[in-house]
Amino acid sequence: MRLELKKFFVSTAIDYPSGLPHAGHLYEKICADVIARWHRLKGEKVHFSTGLDCHGQKIAENAKRAGLDPPKFVASMEPHYRQLCTNYNISFNDFIKTTEERHRKVVYQIFKKINEKGDIYKGEYQGLYCVDCETYYTPHEIEKGNNCPVHHKPLQTLKEESYFFRMSKYQTKLIESLKKTDLLWPVERRNEILARLEQPLRDLSVSRRSLKWGIPFPLDKKHVFFVWMDALVNYLTTIDYPNQKFKEFWPSDAHVIGRDIVWHHTVIWWSLLLSAEIELPRVISHGFINTDVGDKMSKSAGEVIDPKKLAEQFGADSLRYFLLREIPFGQDGVFSLTTLQSRVNNELANELGNLLNRTIALTEKKLGGKVSKQKTSSDLEKQLELDKISQLMDDFSFHLALREIFGFVSACNKYVNDQKPWEQSEQKATIILYNLVDALRVIAILLEPFIPNTSEKINAQIGVKKGLLKEAKLGLLEKTTVKKGPILFSKIDEKELAKEK
Template sequence: MNKKVFFISTAIDYPSEKPHLGHCLEKIQADVIARYKRLQGFDVHFSIGTDEHGLKIQRYAQKAGKKPQEFVDEMSGYFKDLWEKLNISNDDFVRTTEKRHIKVVQEIIKKIYKKGDIYKGKYKGLYCVDCESYYMPKDLIDGKCPIHHKLPELIEEEGYFFRMNKYQEALIRYIEENKNFIIPDSKRNEILNRLKEPLQDLSISRTAVKWGIPLPIDEKFTLFVWIDALINYLTTIDYPGKKFKKFWPADVHVIGKDIVWHHSVIWASLLLSLGLPLPKTIFVHGFITVKGEKMSKSLGNIINPVGLVEKYGRE
């Protein structure tokens, strides 16, 4: 008799600097669930990893006097070492610079383009390099990124867009009909409220960012780092092979509250375009805070977990 399967993932970490205590929260939460499911007799696939492309990495590598690949090889190693010290029981560690991942990403972009869901246009918007995300002026606080408190950069460029607006009504219906798709309810309601406004198509290409996956339909461009990163959930189960058929859809994506939109709207829209089922649950956790602020490398208020493990032990 075949075992029941269970696929759990965390968001992949951005290795611009060494890991901090906030990164540990998510891995430990997911690890507890993965271990519990194994005890129940499930065949579990538990994935984590590092998100290694983008403008921020490009700039940090330059600042360190290293090539981007050399830089992420070193930084990703710090994350892997920490998870080993904490005895995190992940089954896979995906790096977005791996050939297997690049192959899956480019295959998926070609499929979406062939379907007619990618087109060429022009974009102008406010971009936070630390978030690797665009913001509408109304979403800024005193003109600054609400997460990193930095002025966004005005970017204007020709590029390619994903027809995200096409899937707005389908997304709303799915979220309304599937109460456990986004947990807790407060985050589910937040997304539904945002979806009351017209959903903009998504700019998915970059010309200023050289450190990224080449866009397979036009290699003058690199792919928007968030599209690249989200597809790791398919890379880890060998899309479109037997393992993918066995484990998809994911049972749980464990993520932080700052990236709910990326998972419940951007990722979900991409999956709808591909004709794939959506994850069963996106479980959203809060932040470890310091004086009311998110613990963040960009804000410089981090606590080094390696020192804590060495002093007190991983338990």
């Protein structure tokens, strides 16, 4: 029997590059990256995709405003989104753009299946439309004064000839899927969608006649595909539907998306897949990062935080740590520089940085930098709750997993204080310092999904290679030579912070 590696497919939503990337884009990529890195750490075969959603009315409008044609406009935006991934160590396997030929092919294949099912018909559409959402809203969804419920701006009345997808046909199946499976996380989102599905589901307009910038509609040359119909299919394109990679990786284990597009990823996407007879993927929704003004940080709402500047000023790992530790994944959270400062100074610099520094300094001083296998400290072993950390990670409770890991870091610092290796004989110091270096090895493994740069720096200083999760237990270190390197984190002082305010 051949042992198959377990697979894991995680994706972000593809970003809509109508403007420069901001912290909302960053947050989603970091969350998906932690999931991808965690599953690689477990030894699984991972596919992690991100990319750009290039079509649609708003891109066309912004391109026009910039004096560019849409392809040139998108091309001018792409480097910024790629740079964001580079700056923050986003370990994607595929960066997909919906303008690629491979994508157009898959859109046509999926559409063909849906059309052959008898689920496409021609009609006329009239409704209240938000350009920013690229969505029609029903009267009970809109805000007072005919406003968009997301953007709080007046909706336009649009009337056009359009092709429709019989989404209403799948209402019962959608409700069943939501009730009987755990394909939508967290449960609050499931309840919201189920509540909306108590109203009769309308068919979906899947083509636009008024728009030129999109994938040409195969049944009618005067139309292009509705942008969502095209964008959602990217999750199949990235794993080469319908070929080998698709068979290996589908259904997706985690479409990581913002809570504003859960409807699109469950009701619309799932009903398209039901029609095409493709298995349903799991959808994982994160919250919004709020700022003082209380608006979500999205592509359309007001933008205040520039992730590029933050990476330069505070370092990618500080930001990654702060966002993952501070905001419970799945819920909304608040971005504040004061909290960032306190977490970096207390947890990263004081606790983690200090543990590494004093362990290396003492090992160099007392043992010439060399440690070899000794008896494992049962005190330390008791403080390392690996099963709990694994469970929290699999449950997407990243902030609690980090709390556990840093609980262990604190336990190690307490161990140094209690054992006082600087006062001990060489024999005793040998045991204590072996345990500390070994503990740092385990800490570097557990922190890799969260702060990969830092994990690498710790490994370099304690002279070990990058480890896997199965090696994250005490007592596996045979021998090593440590070498002092640069400090892991500088404290953020008030002056530094003032520059940002």
